[in-house]
Amino acid sequence: MIFSAIHTIHKRFEHWIFNAYSTNVNQLGLYRILFASAIIFLIGIPQYNVKIAAFPAGVFNPPPFFSFFFSDIPPLWYFQWTDGLICLGFLFVLLGLFTRSAGVITALLIIINNGFIFSTGKIDHSFLVWFTLFILSFSGWGNAFSIDSIIQRKAHNRTNNWIISLLSLSIGFSFFTAGMIKFLSGWLSLSDSMLRAFYLRNFYIQQKQDYLAPYFENFTFQPFWELGDWFTIIFEVGFLLVVFIPALFRFYTLLALFFHGFVLLMMNIGFDTFIPMYLLFWIPLIDTSRAQKTFEAWIKNKKKIIGIVILLVGVYGINWWLKDVASLPLSDLLIFTGLLGSLFILFIRPQLIFREVNKPDEVKIIMFDGVCNLCNGFVQFVIQRDKQAIFKFKPLQDSTSDDTDLQSIILVKDGEHLNKSKAFLEIIRNLHGFWPYLYLTIIIPRPIRDAVYIFVANNRYKWFGKRDTCMIPTKELKDRFL
Numbered sequence: 342m343i344f345s346a347i348h349t350i351h352k353r354f355e356h357w358i359f360n361a362y363s364t365n366v367n368q369l370g371l372y373r374i375l376f377a378s379a380i381i382f383l384i385g386i387p388q389y390n391v392k393i394a395a396f397p398a399g400v401f402n403p404p405p406f407f408s409f410f411f412s413d414i415p416p417l418w419y420f421q422w423t424d425g426l427i428c429l430g431f432l433f434v435l436l437g438l439f440t441r442s443a444g445v446i447t448a449l450l451i452i453i454n455n456g457f458i459f460s461t462g463k464i465d466h467s468f469l470v471w472f473t474l475f476i477l478s479f480s481g482w483g484n485a486f487s488i489d490s491i492i493q494r495k496a497h498n499r500t501n502n503w504i505i506s507l508l509s510l511s512i513g514f515s516f517f518t519a520g521m522i523k524f525l526s527g528w529l530s531l532s533d534s535m536l537r538a539f540y541l542r543n544f545y546i547q548q549k550q551d552y553l554a555p556y557f558e559n560f561t562f563q564p565f566w567e568l569g570d571w572f573t574i575i576f577e578v579g580f581l582l583v584v585f586i587p588a589l590f591r592f593y594t595l596l597a598l599f600f601h602g603f604v605l606l607m608m609n610i611g612f613d614t615f616i617p618m619y620l621l622f623w624i625p626l627i628d629t630s631r632a633q634k635t636f637e638a639w640i641k642n643k644k645k646i647i648g649i650v651i652l653l654v655g656v657y658g659i660n661w662w663l664k665d666v667a668s669l670p671l672s673d674l675l676i677f678t679g680l681l682g683s684l685f686i687l688f689i690r691p692q693l694i695f696r697e698v699n700k701p702d703e704v705k706i707i708m709f710d711g712v713c714n715l716c717n718g719f720v721q722f723v724i725q726r727d728k729q730a731i732f733k734f735k736p737l738q739d740s741t742s743d744d745t746d747l748q749s750i751i752l753v754k755d756g757e758h759l760n761k762s763k764a765f766l767e768i769i770r771n772l773h774g775f776w777p778y779l780y781l782t783i784i785i786p787r788p789i790r791d792a793v794y795i796f797v798a799n800n801r802y803k804w805f806g807k808r809d810t811c812m813i814p815t816k817e818l819k820d821r822f823l
Contacts (some may be wrong), residue, residue, distance in 0.1 A: 361506055365498070369624070373482040380614075384613050390420040427450050437489050444474055466612065481500040491646065505622075512584075516577045517580060552607075598616065599684065602676055695780045703754075707735070709751075711738050714806045735823040754767065766780050
């Protein structure tokens, strides 16, 4: 029995790591362009020669592993050269030229140079985004919308989706550890608010007093600050729990965008490097067929391709020269855009969060008890909120299924028959309005969900009554009934 359980867990993990975050080569290629563009034009390419020059001698205190390779900070010319290579590397990643090598070398240079910065006592949260650059260099994101794909003249449609699953696990674990440290250090103490203390430290000691920060200086409503403590811990610890459910992970990335935006407004702390990373988990929802057709038309015209490359290089150069005189904080603008985008999706288009990645508009069949008032009411409920008409309906009385006398709702999807709470949640996630949020209950263990479903199903006639005959669809709905 133990071996059977281990085998089941292994199969589920294997399915998750290779299939949970499925993307095609065009989606990854598009993401590569968006990722590099965000770093280059909005966040800013990291530069180290100025930072290192500002550090006084004798402050180098590396961690044990780092000290095996470096006993002191390299000379300034090293950082000047690596800064140039990093800039060139990002340009190559943007254009898709020697994409894998450029991404790996650029990421390693940034990680190593960050190690010197961290060895002086200054640590930030940017490691994950450079790890993203490194690991996605092996995903196949250079096989589309790239110079590499033009030069090779050979279609490479294979993508390593397990890399995205691994990245999601890394993000979840990073947030989880951050939340656990806060939890163990007493953030949930009811006597004092750690969020309030953290805010006051930033406001008075570090003089972070922009945006909405001054409005919170004298705001002493204790429940607000306590709620902030609890939300921070639950949000950060919960990130790891939703890694294995892609739709819930997307939901958490929206909470993260809201969280980062609010932190910037209140504490003037920017987590701008995280935003391009979150975008990766929304890319599978984007239809890239039009972009692919446009790119194929471009590559037939060599002059146009050369012109586009020259234009991109020119824009890149102008951006580089103007980086020190830009008056608009573009990285903050990126965070605010993420904040507004998260609010729009959370409150206006929540169905995008829970939308299926694979075959989202494929017709699905709902088999229901035709004489059950509750089931008929649910069918009408679904029809009113199924804007894409992806569901068709069939009374169980017309079916030869063995489950007809046991279940009130069965969903036929991809040739698979889903029942009980699983069928209900798969249906509800595709509806419009706020109803898809019920899909969040998928985190509840299925035996508990099914027990509630069975209890209601067994009492549906008693509570809601039944008809003598199956419902007859109207002329407008006749095509949706089988």
